[in-house]
Amino acid sequence: MPARLPPLRAAEALEAVDRLGSLAAAAEALSLTRSAVSHAIRRLEADLGFPLTEPDGRGVRMTARGRLYAAEARRALAILRRAAAEEAPLSGELRLACPPGFGALWLAERLCGFRALHPEIALQVSASRRLGRMSDAGADVEIGFGEAAEMPPEARLLKRVSLFPICAPSLLNAEPGLRRASDLARLTLLHLVTPVDWERWLQASGAEGADPRGGVVFSDMPMVQAAAEAGQGVALGDSLTAASALASGRLVRPFALSIPCRWSYFIRVGEGEAAAALAGWIAAALPR
Numbered sequence: 001m002p003a004r005l006p007p008l009r010a011a012e013a014l015e016a017v018d019r020l021g022s023l024a025a026a027a028e029a030l031s032l033t034r035s036a037v038s039h040a041i042r043r044l045e046a047d048l049g050f051p052l053t054e055p056d057g058r059g060v061r062m063t064a065r066g067r068l069y070a071a072e073a074r075r076a077l078a079i080l081r082r083a084a085a086e087e088a089p090l091s092g093e094l095r096l097a098c099p100p101g102f103g104a105l106w107l108a109e110r111l112c113g114f115r116a117l118h119p120e121i122a123l124q125v126s127a128s129r130r131l132g133r134m135s136d137a138g139a140d141v142e143i144g145f146g147e148a149a150e151m152p153p154e155a156r157l158l159k160r161v162s163l164f165p166i167c168a169p170s171l172l173n174a175e176p177g178l179r180r181a182s183d184l185a186r187l188t189l190l191h192l193v194t195p196v197d198w199e200r201w202l203q204a205s206g207a208e209g210a211d212p213r214g215g216v217v218f219s220d221m222p223m224v225q226a227a228a229e230a231g232q233g234v235a236l237g238d239s240l241t242a243a244s245a246l247a248s249g250r251l252v253r254p255f256a257l258s259i260p261c262r263w264s265y266f267i268r269v270g271e272g273e274a275a276a277a278l279a280g281w282i283a284a285a286l287p288r
Helices: 008-020 023-030 034-048 064-084 100-117 169-173 181-186 196-205 221-229 243-248 273-285
Strands: 053-056 059-062 092-098 121-127 141-146 156-166 189-192 216-218 234-237 259-269
Touching: 008 023, 008 034, 008 059, 008 064, 008 273, 023 034, 023 059, 059 064, 064 100, 092 100, 092 273, 100 121, 100 141, 100 221, 100 243, 100 273, 121 273, 141 273, 156 196, 181 196, 189 196, 189 221, 196 234, 196 259, 216 221, 221 234, 259 273
Parallel strands: 092 121, 092 141, 189 216, 189 234
Antiparallel strands: 053 059, 141 259, 156 234, 156 259
16 A cells, blocks of 8 residues: 655645754744644654654754655655746756855755755855855855954855854763863863854853863864764854754753854855855755
């Protein structure tokens, strides 16, 4: 007996929750209530016979199987949208340059969403390692991470982030534990480029004894996070680049305090419909 096809609205609800990260954001994108989105997903789970989401504080997060199902639903919905569209699908080569942390820790696992919408576009992604400067002039879409004053006039703000400590669960649970900010004095601090952000966080927390100038300095965020996951120390992360590691439990937040990051993400978009489509997809997929 063939498997029962899911209701289209339920598939759209699940895909939106997976892409946007919350019931509230999905409800806003679909012009529904949060209750309606939640009910659609519960009905879909009942039809399928396995959980797609699980409780996460006051919200939900996707299960591993739910993320796989959402990825397939995204592809199916894209096929239906293309079939209904009158215009020819976008095609050709498209080059994106972005910071290593943005590319490796957020973008890479979500690219299937853009590929499902535009399968005929050949996408090339490269790392732009000069923080705060959009140096790859050959890219169609460029994302920079830095201060507004460092960005070219045509760049626009893409995403502001806040910083908070992240570490491996083993480090959090090891005796004598990590319960107060002052406990950071006996642990290794992991830095991205400069110790300035740790100086700001420690000052805001009122921690005593911790030296923000000590520890290890890395040139990009993937190395910082890899060291944190390996239990080598405590890093400062954000809800964008640390999202997957926090959701899977590879990293935890030992303290709730967060501070605004000095830098933000900016985007510069070249000419052409494909570049505009990629920039629009990235902006829509970012958590609010």
